[in-house]
Amino acid sequence: MSALLEIKNLHVSVADTEILKGLSLSVSAGEVHAIMGPNGSGKSTLSYVLAGRDGYEITNGDILLNGVSLKGMNPEDRAIAGLFLAFQYPLEIPGVTNMTFLKTSVNAVRRGRGEEEMDAASFLRFVREKAKALRLDDDMLKRPLNVGFSGGEKKRNEILQMSVLEPLMAILDETDSGLDIDALKTVAEGVNALRDTQRGMLVITHYQRLLDYIKPDIVHILAGGQIVKTGSAELALELEKSGYADYVGEVVA
């Protein structure tokens, strides 16, 4: 069986500077992979290029989701194909309630898949159930999207979006950044609740502590735009002790 997400020898340039230099990895359904790396190793570039952001140019290699190349596909079509990115810095949209945004999003994806759109009443039931499962307050659905949300609320809201969109492949970009330990636990609980045999996850993080709560099946170390080491969950613990210095040196040399 082929992998859910397959990244093959990926080279990516931003404004003519090569950031990813031949990155390869593959995630199968049901697996949670973690990507750890120092600042400037290309972690954010990887999440953006997977989601199809403008300005991230693939100069070589390919990204396959369920065997289909994502090259040249715009961000909304990738979302429709089942790719989800939980943002490191979720954006605010004043005047648009969380509920409206979720409904617009879910229906855009359903429309894109040729499925029937959900009416207001059934969507309300659906989203309330999801929020309840994540122990989110109904009140959060009525507030404008991310406006005035605390750091923890924003990240939990990303997880709620993931939960209603039910993606095949979820990428979590530094979901732990800016969270205190309690918020981190809550967010991790939400992510764990969404682990599924049909779903792949790629957890991108700088620190090991997130992985105390989201146990990855496989850990990759990203440095200098390449995966320099792949191992089990223990690799993250080793890294916590020894730091990134070894790997950074390796690439530079």
Added chain:
Amino acid sequence: MSQAKQNIEKETVEKVQSLAGEKYKYGFSTDIDSEKAPKGLNEDIIRFISAKKEEPEWLLEWRLDAFERWLTMSEPEWAMVDYPQIDYQDLYYYSAPKSMDDRPETLDEVDPELLRTYEKLGIPLYEQEVLAGVKNRVAVDAVFDSVSVATTFREELATAGVIFCSFSEAVKEHPELVKKYLGTVVPKSDNYFTALNSAVFSDGSFVYIPPNTRCPMELSTYFRINEPNTGQFERTLLIADKGSYVSYLEGCTAPMRDENQLHAAVVELVALEDAEIKYSTVQNWYPGDEEGRGGIYNFVTKRGDCRENNAKISWTQVETGSAITWKYPSCILRGDNTVGEFYSIAIGNNYQQIDSGTKMIHLGKNTSSRIISKGISAGKSSNAYRGQVSIHRKADKARNFTQCDSLLIGDTCSAHTVPYIETKNPSAILEHEATTSKISDDQLFYCQQRGLDAEEAVSLIVNGFCKDVLQHLPMEFAVEAQKLVGISLEGSVG
């Protein structure tokens, strides 16, 4: 391309050759025999219009007086709009479908071609259909070029004592009311365009709500310009007598043409003691094409007078059309404890130019006003908010709150805010807030990552931005307005 967009395109491409077809679905024209006054403007034309309408002598004199004043005036130049000199002698000032000549008594007698036009525009002229179709009934006065084609629900309104008819009919049937109120809110020579309108106005709506009456349904007027090279100069007069309430909505569209067309309307509102008027506008005149060709020049004067104590006037406008918008719906807060409100969304795309805002003139004690203005600029458009808050000497404890927000899409458009605030009474409390923001690439990408295409994302963000204003529109129009906001901005992001 989305399905909806394809449908709109199919509908219009048949009717118009213009490339902008997919964006402006009201751009078709109706092929109909019209009777026109000769081109140009002089006393004879005014006499012609007045005679056509079988007007009394006093009104003809009123028109001629306005014309004399107009001749001594010049076009205002202070607005941030730029357009070629208008040749006022190269316009038709009166155009009416020939079939309207013998004054049809019922809809069955109205030219089917005209009825089809309104059907295509989605304006319900048949009362039975309205009764069957929607929960909230709306009475409509349909104005086509210079004449009113039909006014619905008149009998039912009459049982409540409400007068709702075309201006021409009001002159004939309720001359005492017209004479008493005409020109008392917007004087003939208020400005260049009001003088012009007063001289040549053709038709429009007249509304009178008797004392202590809540108008039993929404009233609306739908203005349609059809004939090329013709100016439309309508005049609306609305009087809410003591203790009454009315909600009124006007809508406007025009065919797509390469040349510009002039629209110079005057709206006067009078609210007597304890009365309340809610006046909403969805202005969707043809805005011109992507290159800035064609479109309506919209020079409009709207003013409401809270003439007696405790009266309230609320303006809500959604301005998406016109090549040039020059419009400042205002409130004169004459009575004590009167309230004036202005809620506005003004959207400019391509080469549209907007200079719009309001005036709140506080004359009475404890008067309060509220201004919420949302300007959106995209393409190469320019969008200026111009507002005046004036607190006069006797206006003790007057209050005003103003909020002006501008949203920019792209980097070739502009937004301007020009507030004038003057107070001659130290007890006044005035607040002014203004923001300017831009739709960021980050916001768009975020929405796209959640499955929305770029245009859907812009529409969502802009609707959020406008929410404070949209919620003041009557329910049945709010949804339409939301869609319109999205359509107006199509093509604004690449």
